[in-house]
Amino acid sequence: MIGKLRYALMFLVCLTGCTQQVMPWERGFLAKPQMQLDTDPERSKIMKHTFSSKEAATGGYGVGGGGCGCN
Amino acid sequence: MAVIKRNKSALTSLSLAALALPGVMASAADSDQYSVDTLFSRYSESHNRMKVDAYQASAYLPLTDTLNFRVNGVKDVVTGASPVTYYPDAGKAKMIMSGASIADVRDAVDISASYTNNLGQFGVDVGRSSENDYNSSFFNIDSKFDFNQKNTTLALGYGFASDNVWAIDHCPPHCEGMVGNEGKYRRSGVGGDKQNHQGLIGITQLLDKHSFVQANLTYSYSGGYLSDPYKAVYAPWVTEPYPNYADSGFMHDTRPGEKHQIAFLTRYVRHFSNLNSAALHLDYRYYADTWNIGAHTFELSWNQPIVDHWSITPKFRYYSQNAAEFYQPYYTSQRTDGFYSSDYRLARFGSVSGGVQIEKQFFSKLSVGFAIDFYKRDYSYSINGGAGSSVDNFTFSILSANINYKF
Numbered sequence: 001m002i003g004k005l006r007y008a009l010m011f012l013v014c015l016t017g018c019t020q021q022v023m024p025w026e027r028g029f030l031a032k033p034q035m036q037l038d039t040d041p042e043r044s045k046i047m048k049h050t051f052s053s054k055e056a057a058t059g060g061y062g063v064g065g066g067g068c069g070c071n
Numbered sequence: 072m073a074v075i076k077r078n079k080s081a082l083t084s085l086s087l088a089a090l091a092l093p094g095v096m097a098s099a100a101d102s103d104q105y106s107v108d109t110l111f112s113r114y115s116e117s118h119n120r121m122k123v124d125a126y127q128a129s130a131y132l133p134l135t136d137t138l139n140f141r142v143n144g145v146k147d148v149v150t151g152a153s154p155v156t157y158y159p160d161a162g163k164a165k166m167i168m169s170g171a172s173i174a175d176v177r178d179a180v181d182i183s184a185s186y187t188n189n190l191g192q193f194g195v196d197v198g199r200s201s202e203n204d205y206n207s208s209f210f211n212i213d214s215k216f217d218f219n220q221k222n223t224t225l226a227l228g229y230g231f232a233s234d235n236v237w238a239i240d241h242c243p244p245h246c247e248g249m250v251g252n253e254g255k256y257r258r259s260g261v262g263g264d265k266q267n268h269q270g271l272i273g274i275t276q277l278l279d280k281h282s283f284v285q286a287n288l289t290y291s292y293s294g295g296y297l298s299d300p301y302k303a304v305y306a307p308w309v310t311e312p313y314p315n316y317a318d319s320g321f322m323h324d325t326r327p328g329e330k331h332q333i334a335f336l337t338r339y340v341r342h343f344s345n346l347n348s349a350a351l352h353l354d355y356r357y358y359a360d361t362w363n364i365g366a367h368t369f370e371l372s373w374n375q376p377i378v379d380h381w382s383i384t385p386k387f388r389y390y391s392q393n394a395a396e397f398y399q400p401y402y403t404s405q406r407t408d409g410f411y412s413s414d415y416r417l418a419r420f421g422s423v424s425g426g427v428q429i430e431k432q433f434f435s436k437l438s439v440g441f442a443i444d445f446y447k448r449d450y451s452y453s454i455n456g457g458a459g460s461s462v463d464n465f466t467f468s469i470l471s472a473n474i475n476y477k478f
Binding site: 020026029035050055056059061070 | 108109110112114125127129147149177196200202205207209211213219220221222228229230269270271276277278279280281283285287289291332333334335336338340342344348349350352356358360362364366368374376382384390392395416417422428430440442444446448467469471473475
């Protein structure tokens with residue numbers, strides 16, 4: 001698990017090295033609703049809750065509690 | 072007047088575009104407008120198993136330019152049946168279901184506040200979730216810092232949850248040893264407290280004026296009672312009768328009291344000007360824990376604006392995991408570590424799911440949407456290894472409808 005963690009950290013560090021500088025006035029497309037990471041937060045919440053109660057994997061999207069005794 | 076209003080709206084949009092880094096805004100609703108979001112969803116499993124009706128509502132309250140609040144509420148109404156355990160029958164696992172006895176209601180509420188200043192964005196979220204047999208209290212703090220002329224955002228987060236879990240039985244039918252005490256009662260010998268700590272570090276990076284990428288790393292530690300109080304395992308060496316079933320050869324689900332988890336998520340979002348401003352979303356998550364479960368999740372969605380404020384979003388998801396090191400559908404001999412679980416969620420399996428969402432916006436204030444999603448779990452879909460069984464194959468569907476209003 002530590003080895004995989006190292007690759008993940010290396011990826012995070014390299015992320016900023018292969019990009020173009022985007023000026024504030026060039027961000028019109030990036031600010032559109034369909035370009036948000038969660039275009040529909042309520043629906044996204046229920047889907048993540050469902051997947052995490054039926055699968056072992058969880059996490060990655062943020063920190064948050066509110067677990068359930070889902071069967 | 073209408074022209075002035077339209078110009079003001081355009082100016083607001085332009086300002087948001089200039090100031091906001093994608094992914095930093097929690098949602099499109101996080102602007103200077105009050106808003107209310109509501110969602111109803113119906114979850115239905117195959118083979119007449121679980122059904123869940125979920126009612127969600129959320130209110131967004133921007134108090135000032137720098138301070139806003141959000142209140143979220145959820146009510147889940149759960150009915151149906153769930154697998155309890157398995158036993159060998161001619162070399163194959165045979166499932167024992169709980170019977171259609173599950174009837175539970177989950178209520179959850181959380182309140183969050185977010186403050187923005189020159190240094191960054193700081194948020195706190197506090198909440199509680201309660202059921203017949205499960206309580207969870209939690210809080211989360213998160214912060215976001217822009218640098219590199221707002222082309223890069225660093226996110227840091229911490230979350231803590233304190234949970235209590237137990238099992239509820241009903242009399243009848245499980246009235247062994249009980250006299251004059253009909254109704255619900257708490258099963259003895261199972262359940263307990265557990266705590267969870269989570270940490271997050273993430274980077275969102277603009278790639279060009281049409282695309283950006285996000286990479287998040289989360290670490291989670293859970294300690295305490297991590298077993299499922301309703302699940303049993305087939306253990307032929309056990310001679311005492313299993314509670315409520317008066318049958319020997321079964322014992323309680325028994326898992327380690329600690330679990331460390333990591334998840335590494337990468338998300339890529341790209342805008343297509345020549346396709347009516349469509350957006351492609353690609354996610355990949357790698358997950359690993361100290362119970363030796365590893366999992367891969369791929370997600371893809373395409374958000375396509377059509378005409379007259381209609382949009383359609385098809386989605387696809389693939390998931391694969393291997394089994395926990397102590398998982399077996401049933402046991403024929405004792406383990407030296409003393410851990411046993413036949414919970415189908417710890418087995419080797421894969422799943423494919425997909426759906427479509429349709430959204431219509433009216434007057435830039437009201438938004439109405441509908442979505443349908445299908446999920447199919449199958450033992451043979453896994454690209455990972457370990458024990459598992461096709462007896463756990465199942466499907467589910469989720470129908471959902473939402474109404475969002477901005478004031």
